[in-house]
Amino acid sequence: MMNSTVAAITRRIAQRSASLRQNYLEQLDRDIQRGPIRSHISCGNLAHTVAACPSGQKSNILDFTRLNMAIVTSYNDMLSAHQPYQSYPDEIKKILTEMGHSGQVAGGVAAMCDGVTQGQDGMELSLFSRDNIAQSTAIALSHQTFDGNLLLGVCDKIAPGQLMGALSFGYLPTLFIPTGPMSTGISNDEKVAIRQKYAAGELGHDALQQMECQAYHAPGTCTFYGTANTNQLVFEAMGLMLPGSAFVPPNDPLRHMLTKASVQQLVKISRNGDYRPIGRVVDERALVNGLVALLASGGSTNHTIHMVAVARAAGLILTWDDIAELSEAVPLLARIYPNGPADVNQFHQAGGIPTLLKELDQRQLLHRDALTVYGTLADYFKHPVNDNGELVWQEASTSLNPEIIAAPASQFSAHGGLALLQGNLGRGVMKISAVDPAYQKLTAPARIFDSQHEVETAYQKNEFHQDCVIVVRYNGPAANGMPELHKLMPILGNLMKAGLKVALVTDGRLSGASGKVPSVLHITPEASRGGPLSQLKDGDLITIDAQAGCLNCESDLTERHIAHQTAFPAFGCGRELFGMFRSHVSSAEQGASVLFDDAPIQ
Template sequence: MHPILDRVTARIRARSQTSRDTYQRRMEHQAAQGKTRAGLACGNLAHVVAAACPSQKARLLDMTRANLAIVTAYNDMLSAHQPYQAYPDAIKAALAERGHSAQVAGGVPAMCDGITQGRPGMELSLLSRDLIAQATAVSLSHDAFDATLLLGICDKIAPGQLIGALSFGQLPTAFIPAGPMATGIGNEDKVRVRQQYAAGQVGREALQEMENRAYHSPGTCTFYGTANSNQLVFEAMGLMLPGSAFVAPDSPLRHALTTEAAMRLAAQATGVASRPLYRVLDEKAVVNGVVALLASGGSSNHTLHLVAIARAAGWVLNWDDFDELSAAVPLLARIYPNGPADINAFQQAGGVPLLLHRLAERGLLHTNALPVYGDYQDHFSAPALTVDGRLHWRPCADTRDPTVIASRDQPFSASGGLKVLDGNLGRAIIKVSAVAPEHRRIRAPARVFDSQQAVVDAYRAGELQRDGVIVVRFNGPAANGMPELHQLMPLLGNLQQAGHRVALVTDGRLSGASGKIPAALHLTPEAARGGPLARLCDGDLITLDAERGTLTVDAPLQERPSATPDLSDNDAGCGRELFAPLRALVSDAEHGASLFSPPAPARPARSQEEEPR
């Protein structure tokens, strides 16, 4: 095992001893209750079976049979979740053949950041993760289930489902993916048209035609944003069948994997080598997830989600763990925005099994981790169907495309895709895997804005045609729910392309799409809670150095009052008024932007003279 992997894992284990012990005792107490369906009063049980057909009713009343909870994020507007419509019936039919049953325990909301970008609804997005966790817990609260199947993929949805399921971690639990849509327009063409539209070179009709070609069928979007990062990371954590993350929707292999996952989980629920979620999601699984994220250049959102997921299982994961692992984990995949290929090209090159095999060869995975199915070494094999339709797994060969998944001894970069920036402006995350080395250090005057729209207006007015660090503040979790700021990327891309040195500094988010622009994200402490960003002024000289891991400003911030912008426009409209209490309770970004851990005290800002931690 690589010594840094060993050291970080030991550090997480040591700092988490109290919280993990508390969580584990709770799960062991819940497990000791046995089959909770059997303990329901007759009236309670009658409600459980009331809507079932006679054969299913008989199975539900037979306590030697398993009943699986399906918690689904199905809706027919979002492409990634539309395929889930048929899953419950297929799962029920497969289980019935083995004498078991399943019920849709509940549905969770599933919103799409691609739809809400730049809209008021975007301010509900991150907070929806914890709402989904609560909805998952409500779904499972009837105590009528022996295992849990989670049907969810996208940005906040799958992390929220997992956080909720961890409150019922005594149950065996697995994710069932739905897969990516077919490849549409190339990513470079997509960026080109967006930048042309931002520059006024093409009209809305051309932009709409391009977007429709990019997003065109059921399945996840094909770029490597948070949705596909969820799938890769959760497969690496052992939470789904090996090789199942990126199999196409509605393919025979996808259907076979879905029914196989359900039947194997039902077998566990009836006592055959049961693996409850609380045992699967240990510190080794957490570290394996972080390593896979780094090696693939995944979404910066997981510096929030993995922290929150880990804490739901009693593990205290922090940004320093990401940073130290990133120094040891090479970049082994190039998927847009880290390269031109999409997730389908990644799958064709060998997919998650090959990536994990490459990491294991370097001693960068806990190969003795306990997955929900089989042994961890099984995750180095890819699923396939025989000519007569039987499901089997084949060991990985070498990469089928070394431009997408690196050859054994030729990583794309010696370090992973994420780094921590630290300095007298606070702490932030930067995704450097797509940023050219010559753009990783910038020293330029600040241009300070309090909203994404204000930047767009300044760009259209021609005010940004110079070197500068664009600062967008009052966009953290407590201010307005921490929206993603994707409208900025085409604008900043145009400025960089015109020869200007530009960067973004924000307490907001940017998902997996920060691309070629150096972007200091999730800055904490956030401006709305008195962070240094609230005292910045136009013209202050900012230095962002991704190589050294520093983010500083040459200005007497302590001598200035904090800005107090009018945030009342964030308080109401598009349902935001219902989320106002949550913004007051949410923790800072470094602690997962979570409702389930209290806001942490701000750590002291570092002066310009201090060395990086």
């Protein structure tokens, strides 16, 4: 038996996607029927392929009975989550050589960090980097000399982009190999307190910098449950990496054992073995399993965009209505900052992803028959253990900390972490897992801004003295690349601390760190394409009700003119190279992508 709502939504996705998915699978089957493409290319092509290889590797690649695996890496040494990947290609090649096969770094993809670009010009390239990464992954694999694919990518846009690119080569077996989180620094409560004091002018720059360097201090992903770690949890739930591997720390010996096992598993699921092409693994069942895990864990709002785009890359059509209905059926079972005090290391110690998935399975919320890159979905209810140098999997226990992962038959909320709001201002999403129910409903006058910097200036001028809904418009994908607006969080947190009721409404983004502030994000249609936010004026009464799913302006907007859009700089920091993206990007609800011509632009 399976939860009737989850089953119905899965069927609906499959039925809605039937024609598109069939076309995708027919192309996949044509690629499979051609057989190993390396054996079909010319001698000159092959000579270029092996020119730089050592002699032993040359002979392996030229021997078509052996496998040659692609490595697509996001390595750079300035970003903590990607720095550990420096040694992975050599490690992977060594493992493959010992197995009689070979591996090559097929290509690298850009890996930018929203943590570095917050509030800066570079943030306007962030969302677009996902499609660029998808294209770069496809270019890397277009040499077609590979029998499988290892994706080295973790963070916000990188992992979804790599998966989208890999799905265009759906006949290749593909695994993600993560790096794991950095060790825990200072507490999240202390981090928030210092940021709010700095925003209020109570602390200086040096104190803020010292705190930030204590929070972000070592190789590995950031430890809060933002988009990067949501990627890892969701993709593990989709069966795209080894069970229990997402949150093992970078320097743990178990991390290297899992890397070796990942390479060995890719060989096992190649054409010569238990063949599992990535295009077959990512189907409507895997997609829904990932969404259920997203909602049960209170994951990043960015995934209301990324999962739509990933689905489309696999020939599937996912909608925000699907996600909203799932959220009504899936309880919140994890409390990880910002929707709880724990970080991902503490979540992992409480049982982590295997315990969460086991609990979801016991509540009949997962598709047990989904195809995974390793074993069956039941194997994902186990965690890896270093048993005197041998990798073994042990059955996950129930929660080891019921304040972080809910105990059996209990929950933190009856509904999942995301809500869809809609009304005469359009449609948007709210991360409700971190917002107190008392703050999920508000009617207040609007204050209209065209950037987060304008809000910051108004706050510094002490302009906020009453309850209000702060509207930040002209920050959607087509306007300026839909930057994240994290400068707003300490400011709005301080206003709430002062006793004001405030909320944010925006066509921009806030990812997984929107915290306690009620924030309606990703408003579609966006202001720059004539959406209703462009018609608002200061003082308009706006009603937000996350529990009822309402987002309305009490004023009559039918006769309103569209306000003149702020002229954002289109040059500098590489923005001039992404004009085509701004012109052709689909709406947030359609995945904010430029890759799919048949996706309507809203």
